[in-house]
Amino acid sequence: MLGRLYEGQECAAARTLEVVGERWSLLILRDALFRGYTHFSDFQKSLGIAANILARRLEVSVAAGIMKAVPTSSHPNHWEYVLTEKGQDFKPVVVALTAWGDKWLGLGPAEYVHETCGGIIGQHFHCAQCGADPPPAEVRAQRRQFSPRRP
Amino acid sequence: MLGRLYEGQECAAARTLEVVGERWSLLILRDALFRGYTHFSDFQKSLGIAANILARRLEVSVAAGIMKAVPTSSHPNHWEYVLTEKGQDFKPVVVALTAWGDKWLGLGPAEYVHETCGGIIGQHFHCAQCGADPPPAEVRAQRRQFSPRRP
Numbered sequence: 001m002l003g004r005l006y007e008g009q010e011c012a013a014a015r016t017l018e019v020v021g022e023r024w025s026l027l028i029l030r031d032a033l034f035r036g037y038t039h040f041s042d043f044q045k046s047l048g049i050a051a052n053i054l055a056r057r058l059e060v061s062v063a064a065g066i067m068k069a070v071p072t073s074s075h076p077n078h079w080e081y082v083l084t085e086k087g088q089d090f091k092p093v094v095v096a097l098t099a100w101g102d103k104w105l106g107l108g109p110a111e112y113v114h115e116t117c118g119g120i121i122g123q124h125f126h127c128a129q130c131g132a133d134p135p136p137a138e139v140r141a142q143r144r145q146f147s148p149r150r151p
Numbered sequence: 152m153l154g155r156l157y158e159g160q161e162c163a164a165a166r167t168l169e170v171v172g173e174r175w176s177l178l179i180l181r182d183a184l185f186r187g188y189t190h191f192s193d194f195q196k197s198l199g200i201a202a203n204i205l206a207r208r209l210e211v212s213v214a215a216g217i218m219k220a221v222p223t224s225s226h227p228n229h230w231e232y233v234l235t236e237k238g239q240d241f242k243p244v245v246v247a248l249t250a251w252g253d254k255w256l257g258l259g260p261a262e263y264v265h266e267t268c269g270g271i272i273g274q275h276f277h278c279a280q281c282g283a284d285p286p287p288a289e290v291r292a293q294r295r296q297f298s299p300r301r302p
Binding site: 006008009010011012013014015016017019021023024026027030034035047048086088089090091092093094095096097098099100101102103104105107108109110111112113114115116117118119120121122123124125126127128129130132133134136137138139140141142143144145 | 157159160161162163164165166167168170172174175177178181185186198199237239240241242243244245246247248249250251252253254255256258259260261262263264265266267268269270271272273274275276277278279280281283284285287288289290291292293294295296
């Protein structure tokens, strides 16, 4: 099913890349998340990739539970690829990639907005303890501290 | 230098993947960002990849301006790979990948904390207009609206 690309890597970021680290996977997600695409032909037109590669990537997304294949009501032999909740949850990854590109490679054609008020959406870190939205320089990683079991 | 992996894709997320979409690139960044690694041998030990592949990825990171190669003071023929500001700015991408993996693939071994108070760090969307931190379902993409030039 999914190739073990990052053998021996237990970290959550590495395991996420097992699922979406193959070329085109994140751009298929972008199209599904923010353009609302569900049809094979829409993804193909947007990405301009070979049909066999796209078919394989969609198959892998379904196997990973990121999308589900749903028969279209009008054409019983056609399928639509619909994001699951697990797939919807990739929005922060795509927004973070976009923000980096906008800043360092020049503004791209898309911006993210708040559906209810139309305001521009940014992405921030937030500290659950002191309530600050710290800059990246104040964010560090540590080994997760599991709470001891209750007796 | 960098391969054009996503030919014809002008979006900022796609162009970011041109820079860090090759296998291992984001995990090298993770090690540099959150483990403070700068030496070839530390990356190699952490990732367990072939020396020629790691050398190529570091070379590409330097060419892209994400890292700079600095001679070590103690060994004049050795180099350290130090993140630039452009590289430091990948923290939100790595944190977003980790959050997805923690939620959908099981908790990984690392968590992110606020350096100044030790609190757990989360990542949120924030609306510049209404001040809300909206859920992903309320975030949508639109074509960027450039302000007209001033006369």
